[in-house]
Amino acid sequence: MFKVFKGTGIESSYSISANPLFVSNNTWTIYPAKHRTTKKKVSVWQFSKKDLEARLQANGVLNRTNRSMIMDDISTVLRNYVSNLSKFKHPNFLTVIEPLEDHKNRMLFVTEYVVDDLATLNKSDLDEIIITKGLLQIASGLKFLHQSVHTVHMNLAPSSIFITENFDWKISGMQFIEVMENKVQEKYIDPLDSRLPSFLNIEFRYSSPNLLLKHNVDYINDLFSVGCLIFYLFNEGRPLLECSSSSLLEYERTFNKLKHILGSANLHHHASFNSIPRNYIDVFIRLLKETQESNKDVLMLQTPLTVDDLLASTIFNNDLIRILNVIDEFPTLSQQEKIEYLTNLTKDLSSFPRALLINKFIPVLSDLTTPLLSAKSVNEDDQKVIILASQNLLILSNQLSQLTFSDKIFPLLNKILNEQNMPSYDLLLVSNIDTIKTKLGANETDLGSKHTQLFQKLLNKLFEKSMVASNDPNTVQLQDKVLTSLSVFLNYQTYSTITTQMFPAVCQLFSxxxxxxxxxxxxxxFILMISGMKEKNLDNYIIVEKLLPLVQNTHVSNFKNANLLMNMVQLYESIFHKLNKSPATISVAKNEVDVSELIRDSIFFQLWKLTNFVSRKSDLDGLFRIIGEIESYLKKSVTAKLKETDADSSPRPAVVNHAASATAPVKPLDDFEDFQAAPSKSAPLRLQPTKQYTPPVAQAAPAATPNILSFGATSAQPQAANSQQTFAVMQPMKATRVSSPQPSPATTPAPTSPAIDWTKTMAPKLRTGAPSYDSLI
Known part of the structure; x- marks a missing residue:
């Protein structure tokens, strides 16, 4: 929520929040704001004279006689605070954007955007890397202050060091600075009335005894303050010198205790300094011991400690610190230098604390990528920078919350995906798809949620861009990664999307x-879509109408690859297991199709064909196992159909014609008579002769007429004698279905002459039970 003022230049130029971020040193109330035109974030500092007057009057400090003098002194200190800060243009000093506006009841000025100072900062956000980086920035600022402008800060304390949104530390609190004139100067510091605000005097707890007890202004005073800051930062905000700024005697007693500790024999392992990291302890002790008094001798027997000694110390000899140093100058690097830096950064990025990742690396990497996206054309080096920057953003995402990732990382990743055609970038996203899913909070069981839909759109775009036939190595790698991770893509899609978009795309890529x-x-x-998606598995219609014709048309040259051959075998097996669980008939293209016939013709026979291409014994054994499984299924299916047919067409008892039986015996049925009846729809196949063979008949007497037995005749009746024997050529038999046996009508036999009774030797016996047939497959 921003409030609008129209009384001053600052308040008319900036939209200022109604809620302050923090209050520094009980003096400045700092508000977040934005410039109305540029939308740049800034901090508006406000000091209320009215509130301070009220507090001073309540404490009995302010009265009618001294009111004007005290308030003028306060205003002078605050004006010095801002004016001195405005003079220093250095990246390690707080930047003043709008100068001080001094009004009747308040003061205002504008600086770069800050979020905290070291006094108000939550100490749990600090770790060794953050502290080391911050101290390096403070030391760099002091180097500029001491060596370039020859000035001593005099009041380096937690309340005078501010932290920006990028977690950079900035020096402020410049109201007491002293310019050096080639030699140590004298200055006496008076204690402050405890009823007055603390910003009116130097903070004793972080000041050197060289200043307060020896009354010397020297560069080493600031270095002693740095030692006090180190202790403060590694001890959760507890000061090294616990005293007030209202008593020099109290300060002296406290310092003497510290001096006694510093004179201990085993100082490096003293219990008071256990929280100081081991790589800090040497320089920390030097900062406290060698800055207690200025050396005023003409002949210097010992070189005084300087800020260069601090910068060259082991605490800053750290790979992570060097990385942070470079990133501060990142915009000035060439493209090749950026590529090299970002490549190395991927190895060390996870070592940085979360606060630095959020406040330092995300803004730098985002700012690096955004301008490249707006360019009309992106060259190869720019593409590498974009991909490497995105890779680092994905690495650091593992340490981010879902909210931070959704707000700061995902929009940029999604923008690059939609605006750029870079297979290598798409491959990067697919490789990190699990990270993106987790950090977005996508849930495959809740496809209606906002974050799940964002993830679903990302998957659809990646899938669409990958399913393009291309010989480009990056595209092939992308296809490899997408197909390997296909279950993730499918889990977040509806069945309709899978069958109408994703399955056809995979079919096209296969072809x-x-x-x-x-x-x-x-x-x-295909195997995954058939059997690995539970309720989203492909239905029988798509398998039969779309998939089976596609795989059956695969060119045989592909089967020279043993892996592809066995994958095809597994695919047929998956289809078989899918179909054999279906009803006996399925509807395909408005036609009822017998499943067992479909399995026999489209799978069983196809698998037998594939045996021609098997080159390994183990593969052949696996193929025969599947063939045997399908054969067993088909036998059971055919047997079950036969039993149903037998039950429907079982023989009924024949009605005996006693009159006919008296004159002619009932002739046993011939096996071949079964073939003359119309076959039933589901009866098994049998062989039927189409022409007959008539054997020679043995003659009982020379004058007798021979009897000829005719195979396939409706009854065994005597035939007229011929002058020569009759032979019929046996032709190949054709298959027909077996019908239930029917009794032949009774006939009256003609008188016969003596002959061999062939009915007793060749005619089949009458069956008394149901016929039994072997099923043919």
Whole structure:
């Protein structure tokens, strides 16, 4: 919520929040604000004279006689605070954007955006890397102050060091600075009335005894303050010298205790300094011991400690610190230098604390990428920078909360995906798809949630861009990664999307790709869609109408690859297991199709064909196992149909014609008579002769007429004698279905002459039970 003022230049130029971020040193109330035109974030500092007057009057400090003098002194200190700060243009000093506006009841000025000072900062956000980086920035600022402008800060304390949004530390609190004139100067510091605000005097707890007890202004005073800051930062905000700024005697007693500790024999392992890291302890002790008194001798027997000694110390000899140093100058690097830096950064980025990742690296990496996206054309080096920057953003995302990732990382990643055609970038996203899913909070069981839908759109875009037949190595790698991770893509899609968009795309890629690896992966994708998606598995219609014709038309040259061959076998097996659980008939294209016949014709026979291409014994054994499984299924299916047919067409008892029986015996049925009846719809196949063979008949007497037995005749009746024997050529038999046996009508036999009774030797016996047939497959 921003409040609008129209009384001053600052308040008319900036939209100022109604809620302050923090209050520094009980003096400045600091508000976040934005410039109305540029929208740049800034901090507006406000000091209320009215509130201070009220507090001073309540404490009995302010009365009618001294009111004007005290308030003028306060105003002078505050004006010095701002004016001195405005003079220093250095990256390690707080930047003043708008000068001080001094009004009747308040003062205002504007600086770069800050979020805290070291006094108000939550100490749990600090770790060794953050502290070391911050101290390096303070030391760099002091180097500029001491060596370039020859000035002593005099009041380096937690309340005079501010932290920006990028977690950079900035020096402020310049109201007491002293310019050096080639030699040590004298200055006496008076204690402050405890009823007055603390910003009116130097903070004793962080001041050197060289200043307060020896009354010397020297560069070493600031270095002693740095030692006090180190202790403060590594001890959760507890000061090294616990005293007030209202008593020099109290300060002296406290310092003497510290001096006694510093004179201990085993100082480096003293209990008071246990919290100081081991790589800090040497320089920390030097900062406290060698800055207690200025050396005023003409002949210097010992070189005084300087800020250069601090910068050259082991505490800053750290790879992570060097990385942070470079990133501060990142915009000035060439593209090749940026590529090299970002490549090395991927190895060390996870070592940085979360606060630095959020406040330092995310802004730098985002600012690096955004301008490149707006360019009309992105060259190869720019693409590498974009991909490496995105890779680092994904690495640091593992330490971010879901909210931070959704707000700061995902929008940029999504923008690059939609605006740029870079297969290498798409491959990067697919490789980190689990991280993106987790950090977005996507849930495959709740496809209606906002974050799940964002993730779903990302998957759809990646899938669409990958399913393009191409020989480009990056595109092939992308297809490889997408097909390998296909279950993730499918889990976040509806069944309709899978069947109308994703399945046809995989089919197209299967048909067009020239890469055997990708073709293998598409076959695996089919298997996943058939049996690995539970309620989203492909239905029988799509399998029969779309998938089976596609795989059956695969060119045989592909089967020279043993892996593809066995993947095809597994695909047929998956289809078989899917279909054999279906009803006996399924509807395909408005036609009822017998499942067992479909399995026999489209799977069983196809698998037998594939045996021609098997080159390994283990593969052949696996193929025969599957063939045997399908054969067993088909036998059971055919047997079950036969039993149903037998039950429907079982023989009924024949009605005996006693009159006919008296004159002619009932002739046993011939096996071949079964073939003359109309076959039933589901009866098994049998062989039926189409022409007959008539054997020679043995003659009982020379004058007798021979009897000829005719196979396939409706009854065994005597035939007229011929002058020569009759032979019929046996032709190949054709298959027909077996019908239930029917009794032949009774006939009256003609008188016969003596002959061999062939009915007793060749005619089949009458069956008394149901016929039994072997099923043919």
């Amino acid at each position: 067009t790709t020239s890469s055997l690896k990708i073709k293998n992966l598409t076959v695996n994708a």
